[in-house]
Amino acid sequence: MQGAGIADRDATQEQTSEQDDRALAAVFKAYTISATCWLLFGTAVGLLLAFKFGAPDFWAEKYLTFGRLRPIHTNSVFYGFASIGLVGTAFYVTARSCGTRLYSTRLAWLGLWLFNIAALTGTIALDLGYNWGDLEYREWPWPIRLVLLAALLVTVWNLLATIARRASHDIYLSNWYIIGGFLWTCVICLVAILPWYQQGLGQVAISGYFMHNAVGMWFTPLALGLFYYAIPKVLNRPIYSYALGVLAFWTNLVFYPMLGGHHFLFSPLPWWLQTTAIICSVGMLVPVLGGSANFLLTMRGRYHGRIESYPLAFLFIGVLCYLVGSTQGTVEALRSLQAVWHFTSFTVGHSHLTMYGFVSFAVWGAIYALLPLATGKNPGRLGVATHFWLALVGMSIYVIALSIGGTLQGLDWVRGVPFIQSVAEMAPYYLWRGVGGILMFLSHLVFAWNVWRMTAGKPGNAPSPIMEPEGAAA
Ligand code: HEM
Numbered sequence: 001m002q003g004a005g006i007a008d009r010d011a012t013q014e015q016t017s018e019q020d021d022r023a024l025a026a027v028f029k030a031y032t033i034s035a036t037c038w039l040l041f042g043t044a045v046g047l048l049l050a051f052k053f054g055a056p057d058f059w060a061e062k063y064l065t066f067g068r069l070r071p072i073h074t075n076s077v078f079y080g081f082a083s084i085g086l087v088g089t090a091f092y093v094t095a096r097s098c099g100t101r102l103y104s105t106r107l108a109w110l111g112l113w114l115f116n117i118a119a120l121t122g123t124i125a126l127d128l129g130y131n132w133g134d135l136e137y138r139e140w141p142w143p144i145r146l147v148l149l150a151a152l153l154v155t156v157w158n159l160l161a162t163i164a165r166r167a168s169h170d171i172y173l174s175n176w177y178i179i180g181g182f183l184w185t186c187v188i189c190l191v192a193i194l195p196w197y198q199q200g201l202g203q204v205a206i207s208g209y210f211m212h213n214a215v216g217m218w219f220t221p222l223a224l225g226l227f228y229y230a231i232p233k234v235l236n237r238p239i240y241s242y243a244l245g246v247l248a249f250w251t252n253l254v255f256y257p258m259l260g261g262h263h264f265l266f267s268p269l270p271w272w273l274q275t276t277a278i279i280c281s282v283g284m285l286v287p288v289l290g291g292s293a294n295f296l297l298t299m300r301g302r303y304h305g306r307i308e309s310y311p312l313a314f315l316f317i318g319v320l321c322y323l324v325g326s327t328q329g330t331v332e333a334l335r336s337l338q339a340v341w342h343f344t345s346f347t348v349g350h351s352h353l354t355m356y357g358f359v360s361f362a363v364w365g366a367i368y369a370l371l372p373l374a375t376g377k378n379p380g381r382l383g384v385a386t387h388f389w390l391a392l393v394g395m396s397i398y399v400i401a402l403s404i405g406g407t408l409q410g411l412d413w414v415r416g417v418p419f420i421q422s423v424a425e426m427a428p429y430y431l432w433r434g435v436g437g438i439l440m441f442l443s444h445l446v447f448a449w450n451v452w453r454m455t456a457g458k459p460g461n462a463p464s465p466i467m468e469p470e471g472a473a474a
Pocket residue numbers: 043044046047049050070073074077078081082345347348349351352355356359360436437438440441
């Protein structure tokens with residue numbers, strides 16, 4: 001079944017005034033610039049962390065210790081870069097696909113302030129040593145997490161009210177994913193704060209629930225929502241199957257919330273809960289394969305064009321990493337393989353294949369595809385190509401090095417060799433991770449330059465992100 005095309009929906013755009021378009025562009029620009037600053041900061045910290053594996057005494061002053069910097073890296077790339085980048089793009093996608101203006105630009109600005117206040121105070125708190133310890137991805141003290149929750153509530157209110165003003169009768173698929181992501185995440189963030197869930201074994205279950213739902217019910221639906229808008233938009237053709245998108249949406253909702261227990265296999269959590277998590281991890285193959293097939297089939301026949309269109313190349317890598325990373329996750333969740341990979345650097349490879357290869361590439365692809373349409377300014381062609389190749393090669397080195405190293409590390413532990421041997425064996429893999437990290441970080445500097453050209457600076461010479469329609473291309 002062919003769904004309605006993005007182009008049809010955008011035909012309703014004339015209902016918005018020039019002033020509305022300028023206000024939307026200003027919001028999109030501000031979120032993108034803010035996300036870029038957090039990307040530079042968060043990954044500079046990530047790079048420093050990567051080198052601390054080889055030189056643990058380097059910059060070991062108390063504010064720069066590994067224990068303080070690691071959660072600063074993860075939280076700033078999660079809530080500073082990826083979240084703010086996705087939310088800015090979501091505003092644009094929702095308003096455009098609904099053919100209306102943003103319900104409230106004031107609320108959008110307020111949301112941006114709240115996200116930034118949370119990320120900034122969270123970073124300061126972590127560096128001062130105020131850390132909620134073992135609660136991964138929610139190490140910020142709870143009052144700061146309340147500010148994050150406020151940012152989410154303000155934003156979802158604004159998005160829902162925008163959708164309510166839509167020009168068309170139906171709600172485009174992207175908005176299902178975006179609103180779904182927001183509503184689920186508000187619940188998840190609330191559960192993660194309620195004190196009676198933060199004790200004993202229950203806390204462990206909630207930890208798994210929060211950890212994987214942060215990636216599965218926040219970043220994943222938002223990034224998929226962007227794919228459903230940006231891929232057809234760039235290709236100038238409708239999505240392959242609307243029905244497949246709906247199926248992937250609901251199966252994602254059925255399987256994702258229950259799979260967090262796979263982080264705690266062989267733990268004192270009830271065995272049935274662990275088994276349920278494994279079954280749901282396998283069930284995730286349905287939305288992952290369905291969603292990826294939908295995107296790849298939408299691109300069918302246009303693969304020759306993907307290198308000429310760098311926005312599409314970013315989106316294509318995002319889809320591939322979603323497919324490969326999630327399938328890897330399913331395999332990783334099986335007990336026999338968790339026995340080898342749990343606690344090893346293999347998991348860190350998986351995190352970067354998904355959060356970097358899937359989510360970050362989706363954010364970049366959507367920004368390169370949509371920001372020039374909002375601001376009327378293209379980046380430079382060389383700049384976008386340099387960002388793409390540095391990020392892709394850097395990430396590949398990072399993920400391959402840790403996947404091999406992490407497997408050897410796990411096998412060493414299974415064989416029961418002296419622990420220090422597994423540490424020594426990792427040295428070259430950590431070095432390669434550092435090399436990959438340098439390329440990734442350089443790519444982010446180039447991205448910042450490209451953002452500058454798409455917003456405040458002199459526009460560049462990259463072609464329009466929208467490809468010629470098929471007939472014209474032939
Ligand atoms: C220059 C780029 C980057 C470098 C060098 C880098 C480096 C690192 C390092 C060294 C760690 C600690 C690993 C450990 O404890 O063994 C880490 C963890 C992590 N990073 Fe990055 N990172 C980068 C970019 C990113 C980005 C852009 C994201 C997300 C959008 C991200 C998400 C994460 C996550 C989720 C973890 C925790 C992994 C786990 O516990 O499995 N990183 N990173």
